[in-house]
Structure formats: structure tokens, C-alpha cells
Amino acid sequence: MKNAFLNEYETRKSLAEFVLRAPRLSMDSKCVEFEIEFSKYQHRNHSVLYNSGASANLAILQALKNMGKIKEGDAIGFSAVTWSTNTMPIIQLGFNAVPIDCDPTTLNIMSHNLLDSLKIEKLSVLFITNALGFTGDLDTIKKICDENKIILLEDNCEALGTELPQGRAGNFGLASSFSFFVAHHMSTIEGGMVCTDNEDLLEMLKIVRANGWDRNLSAVQQRKWRLKYGIKSEFDAKYTFYDLAFNLRPTEITGFLGLEQLKYLHENVSVRYNNYLRFEKIIKDNPDLILLDRSHISLLSSFCLPVLCKSPILKQKYLDQFSGAGIEIRPMIAGNMQRQPFFSKYVKKIYELHGSDFIHECGFYSGNYPELSEADIEIISSCLQKY
Ligand SMILES: Cc1ncc(COP(=O)(O)O)c(C=O)c1O
Incomplete structure (x- = not known):
């Protein structure tokens, strides 16, 4: 890899100008703009920007755990051939990590691999990786997951832009993660995204991203959380932490670079x-x-x-x-x-x-x-x- 970005010079130049004039550099409107544009590109309802693809994976699992969709000890299947930070949060958050075999002809989990695993393990979640731009037969895999009440998640950090006749890679599961680290299809230096169509998950993904508070939720969502916990004043709301979270926030530089690189x-x-x-x-x-x-x-x-x-x-x-x-x-x-x-x-x-x-x-x-x-x-x- 020779450069940090596609169209390196133009990108660095516009980044330098942006840094000089941006009113604020911590997470703000550029991040939101990039989330909106990325959702349009990916054809998903919602996107949540993070500081890395690893953070995106961690956030998905923590959010589902907070929502009670999965609990400690549940079996989570994952592609045996994947990146470390797809698998690590499964272990870190107390789930049972079940590697599923990948087929050498596609480098990915195929439906026959999943069916073989289901003969010996009952899975709550399949966190599949779309490896190196390739995918398995995601349409059939999704059907098997639906039939077996398995939540399908996609680590799409390596397959941004790949399309199957049934849809884009990253659009088959409840949520999918993306990485914008240097050398990926799009670079924001460091950066990651989660896409989903699920409103409740979207809300929790934002809570998990920043300290467990509600500051990045819509006014309607904020009212719901504040009512539930009897938080009456804005002063209290600012420092109320609703559920387990991290600080996985991107910066305005991530948002700016994402918008620039999306063009290319x-x-x-x-x-x-x-x-x-x-x-x-x-x-x-x-x-x-x-x-x-x-x-x-x-x-x-x-x-x-x-x-x-x-x-x-x-x-x-x-x-x-x-x-x-x-x-x-x-x-x-x-x-x-x-x-x-x-x-x-x-x-x-x-x-x-x-x-x-x-x-x-x-x-x-x-x-x-x-x-x-x-x-x-x-x-x-x-x-x-x-x-
Ligand atoms: C499959 C997969 N998942 C997750 C990640 C983590 O992404 P990041 O480097 O942005 O943390 C990578 C990184 O290359 C990856 O290939």
C-alpha cells in the first residue's frame, strides 16, 4: 500500500483546509452527514460511525446484550477464517465462541458449513465474515438463520461494495460492520461503521458508542429514556448513564474523510x-x-x-x-x-x-x-x- 487514501494529494489538501476552518473537531455534524450518505450508499436505513471496525464489532454485540437479545454463555458462531477483532468481542463479552468452518473454494462459510455446525451446536447468533471481498451463499445462509431463530450479523469490513443477486454484502443480517482503516476500500485513516434497519438497535448502538448516555439520540428517543428512569431535568439527563458502554467515538476528521472518500x-x-x-x-x-x-x-x-x-x-x-x-x-x-x-x-x-x-x-x-x-x-x- 503506497498511500493512506485514494486520490492522496487532493484528500490531504482538503483535510488540511477542513482542520483549519472546522468549528469543532470532536464528533459532530460531519459524522452525522457521513452516516447519512453511507446509509444511502449501502441502501440501509441507519448507520452509526465508530473509531474503528473493531469498535463496530464490539458495539454490535454489547448493544444486543444490553437489549437482552443475547446473554452471557450464548453460542455465537463466527467464520473460522477472519480477523482477530471479529472473534475477540465474542469472548470479551462472555459468549461462547463457536468457529464455523470456511470452504476453501470461496474462503467463506457456505450454507453447508453452517448446516454441519448446527448438527453439533445450537447457535444464538451467526457473526459471519465476508472475507476478502468474497462471500458465502448469504441468501441461503440467511434462510437457515431465520428458520433456526439465529440472529445473523455480518462483519463486512473486507467486502464493502460486493454485490450478490439478492443484495449487497452487509445487507443480509440484522446489522453489519465496516472498516475504514488504511488499505480498505475506503480509508478514514481509522474508522468503522455499523449499518442496520432496526430502530431499537440503532438507539442502543449510539448509547454504547458514547459512555451510556442519551446525548446522541433524537429528542423523541431521549424523552423515552428519561421518562423510563424518571430523569426530569436537562442537567441530570446530561450525566445519566443508561446501560453498559464504551467510548468508541470517531472525530470530525473521520466524518470529513468518509465523505471525501465515499466520492471515490x-x-x-x-x-x-x-x-x-x-x-x-x-x-x-x-x-x-x-x-x-x-x-x-x-x-x-x-x-x-x-x-x-x-x-x-x-x-x-x-x-x-x-x-x-x-x-x-x-x-x-x-x-x-x-x-x-x-x-x-x-x-x-x-x-x-x-x-x-x-x-x-x-x-x-x-x-x-x-x-x-x-x-x-x-x-x-x-x-x-x-x-
Ligand atoms: C474482517 C475484519 N473485521 C474487523 C476488522 C477490524 O477493523 P479495524 O482495523 O478498522 O479495527 C478487520 C480489519 O482489517 C477485518 O478485516
């Missing part, structure tokens, strides 16, 4: 997609590599270039090719989460996760960014060749 999102997604199509062609012709199945996805918003080899020995070979050419490479997100030290410290039950183990042992990824030059793309393409 379509361009960003389309350049990444075209780059991915070029890499995909080479992968298709290389018998050492596995072509990822995106037949259920109508628009892939490519997060990176995932490389899945047919064996660990081949993975080493391609790792050497990439690192030999000076290309930065990473594991497939965090690999199988069960193998991470924090996870085995807190969760003692081990599940057989053959697909996720395969992804762990045979996969890695490198960047796919809009500012890759023709020369960069050619170097990456040559690393994907079988020699």
Missing part, C-alpha cells in the same frame, strides 16, 4: 475488480493454484489478491516467488482462528475445521490497490505463473 468508492471498487480479473486469468491457467468460486457473486469488490495453492509445499514455492520479487504478503487474514494463541487460551473446545486448516496451510494474500501501476501488475502476474 465506485472508482476504487472498479479498479480493484479489473486488476483482480487480470490476476484471476493467470490463476485459472496455473494447475498449482485453486481458482476461487465467485459464481454466486454479481460484483466482487476485491479486497486483495488471495492466492490458494494446492499444497503447503506449493504455498512455500509461491511465497518465495512473491517475497523474492519484493511483494508484501500476508497469511489468509489470521488463518484458522483456533490456532491463534489468544483463542486457545480462552476457548478450550476444539472443532475439526478441515477447510479452514487447508486455507491456513495453503493460502496467503498480497495487495490489490487502485494505485498499482502497470509495472506492479506485471510483477505480481509473473509471480502467479508456474515456472
Whole structure:
């Protein structure tokens, strides 16, 4: 990754001007404006801006717990191949973290993986990750969740812009999270969002974001909370804390950058997609590599270039090719989460996760960014060749 933003110079320049003239830099009208514009983009009723994607995930679970929708000890399924801060809040808030296997052909939980898990665990929530821009068969997964009264949540931090024939990734569950950390589809340096159509959840997400108070709720919502707890004066209301919360607030800089970068999102997604199509062609012709199945996805918003080899020995070979050419490479997100030290410290039950183990042992990824030059793309393409 070369830059913090798409259109780096223009963005930094307008940020500098904004900082000079903004009347206030703590969370205010720019954050609200960005939330409104993001909801329009994502086709969801509501968005709540946070200081990171990790905070967004934490807030969703704390909000559902505050609302009594889930309680300590409930089983929450999650994609075994995901990022640490998707899984950590499940443990931190006292739930039972149940890893669900991911299918190597899509890198994601598919409906058959969920059905296999349901044979051995009863889930209250499925907090699925739409990994690396790809998704599982979300429509079928949603139907299974509905039939089994499982709350579906989506960690969409890596798949902003991906579309399925049945809707946008991030719009299948009760709520979804997004990350705007540098190198994601949109960057606000640090930042995250939760989208939902549910009014009660929206209210609690705002309470959880800032200290447990009602200051960011609408006047109607404030009246409801104040009446319920007999808070009569504005003076008391300002320092009444209704439920468990954190301080996960963004700043006006987050809101400003979000509005700026949203303008370039379509361009960003389309350049990444075209780059991915070029890499995909080479992968298709290389018998050492596995072509990822995106037949259920109508628009892939490519997060990176995932490389899945047919064996660990081949993975080493391609790792050497990439690192030999000076290309930065990473594991497939965090690999199988069960193998991470924090996870085995807190969760003692081990599940057989053959697909996720395969992804762990045979996969890695490198960047796919809009500012890759023709020369960069050619170097990456040559690393994907079988020699
Ligand atoms: C799947 C997933 N969830 C959550 C996060 C956390 O987002 P952030 O870095 O904004 O905290 C990331 C970060 O890359 C991620 O990939």
C-alpha cells in the first residue's frame, strides 16, 4: 500500500483546509452527514460511525446484550477464517465462541458449513465474515438463520461494495460492520461503521458508542429514556448513564474523510475488480493454484489478491516467488482462528475445521490497490505463473 487514501494529494489538501476552518473537531455534524450518505450508499436505513471496525464489532454485540437479545454463555458462531477483532468481542463479552468452518473454494462459510455446525451446536447468533471481498451463499445462509431463530450479523469490513443477486454484502443480517482503516476500500485513516434497519438497535448502538448516555439520540428517543428512569431535568439527563458502554467515538476528521472518500468508492471498487480479473486469468491457467468460486457473486469488490495453492509445499514455492520479487504478503487474514494463541487460551473446545486448516496451510494474500501501476501488475502476474 503506497498511500493512506485514494486520490492522496487532493484528500490531504482538503483535510488540511477542513482542520483549519472546522468549528469543532470532536464528533459532530460531519459524522452525522457521513452516516447519512453511507446509509444511502449501502441502501440501509441507519448507520452509526465508530473509531474503528473493531469498535463496530464490539458495539454490535454489547448493544444486543444490553437489549437482552443475547446473554452471557450464548453460542455465537463466527467464520473460522477472519480477523482477530471479529472473534475477540465474542469472548470479551462472555459468549461462547463457536468457529464455523470456511470452504476453501470461496474462503467463506457456505450454507453447508453452517448446516454441519448446527448438527453439533445450537447457535444464538451467526457473526459471519465476508472475507476478502468474497462471500458465502448469504441468501441461503440467511434462510437457515431465520428458520433456526439465529440472529445473523455480518462483519463486512473486507467486502464493502460486493454485490450478490439478492443484495449487497452487509445487507443480509440484522446489522453489519465496516472498516475504514488504511488499505480498505475506503480509508478514514481509522474508522468503522455499523449499518442496520432496526430502530431499537440503532438507539442502543449510539448509547454504547458514547459512555451510556442519551446525548446522541433524537429528542423523541431521549424523552423515552428519561421518562423510563424518571430523569426530569436537562442537567441530570446530561450525566445519566443508561446501560453498559464504551467510548468508541470517531472525530470530525473521520466524518470529513468518509465523505471525501465515499466520492471515490465506485472508482476504487472498479479498479480493484479489473486488476483482480487480470490476476484471476493467470490463476485459472496455473494447475498449482485453486481458482476461487465467485459464481454466486454479481460484483466482487476485491479486497486483495488471495492466492490458494494446492499444497503447503506449493504455498512455500509461491511465497518465495512473491517475497523474492519484493511483494508484501500476508497469511489468509489470521488463518484458522483456533490456532491463534489468544483463542486457545480462552476457548478450550476444539472443532475439526478441515477447510479452514487447508486455507491456513495453503493460502496467503498480497495487495490489490487502485494505485498499482502497470509495472506492479506485471510483477505480481509473473509471480502467479508456474515456472
Ligand atoms: C474482517 C475484519 N473485521 C474487523 C476488522 C477490524 O477493523 P479495524 O482495523 O478498522 O479495527 C478487520 C480489519 O482489517 C477485518 O478485516
